[in-house]
Amino acid sequence: MSPVPEITRMLVPGLRDSEAGHWQNRWHEQYPHWLRIKQRNWAQVDLEGWITAIDREQKKAPSPLLLIGHSFGALASLVWANRHPQLTAGVMLVAPAEPMRFGLNDDILPVPLAVPGLLVASHTDPLLTFTRAEFWAQTWRCELADIGEAGHINVESGFGDWPWGLTKLEVFAAQLAANLSD
Template sequence: MSENQNITRMLIPGLRDSEAGHWQSRWHEQNPQWLRVKQRNWAQVDLEGWITAIDREQTLAKGPLLLIGHSFGALASLVWANRNPPLCAGVMLVAPAEPMRFGLDDDILPEPLAVPGLLVASHTDPLLPFARAQFWAQAWGCELVDIGEAGHINVESGFGEWPWGLAKLEEFAALLAANSC
């Protein structure tokens, strides 16, 4: 992977972390220089805890962050990005959970993100119906990537290494780097 764009990639897993076979874990194995959020309690729904974890890892970044969030981690990513736009090049939100599911209606609003966003969604995601993915992508000003019937885009849905997703991430990173010049 090309890292010459001076954009630091950071993985933000969702609740219960991303197990060994999950695409986030596989990508981190392939790219150990990428940052990855660490939590004390992966089962606790704590938006501020997730944001604090991103803050902690951000201090290790060598350039603006490209946050790659999955599920609840996608929600934390977009809140952090909105609070810290000078430190964030963009966000890739993969199968974000419905904010109302976690009572985050006051924290996550239907307003444009402060940074560029890419929202990858499935028609069969149990945590975010596709119509809501369309709503949020439009509200946040994100490009919506429809990957069909792919469940929650996790190991249970058959997403291990996920080379297509990694290629899409690198396309997005190249676009962000080109637009920052």
């Protein structure tokens, strides 16, 4: 039996970055070796800017990426993974925003992802209805994790440390690593 390969985790925040206390910040404090994108302008809706930020950080990765994107960062993660499936183990899309909200209909299509995906969605997310989350999960062929009435899965919705999300991430990472070793 061959050893389980490593997977590099990369945090991809959405617009306005992740505020203090956000689960992405808490996870990065807990795991400072995880990569995290940096942006000059977190307020500008700029898909290619996010893609470039992922490109920059990816150069530091010793192994395939598991992109952990929130909101707009989930959309950027999805696009990057589809462009670079050979560098991507998988994507965890947490409360992805509706692509049409940002005019990304030509960039984000209802076709299967090039890599495995996990979409975590809420029934009360103001940026993506649960019906649309189900649609996107099905068309992208992602596992859908329904977390009930959880808002946008951010600090405002009560998500700080978010141990359930971290556990779900690690189970997903273990599945991806097992797939890479096959």
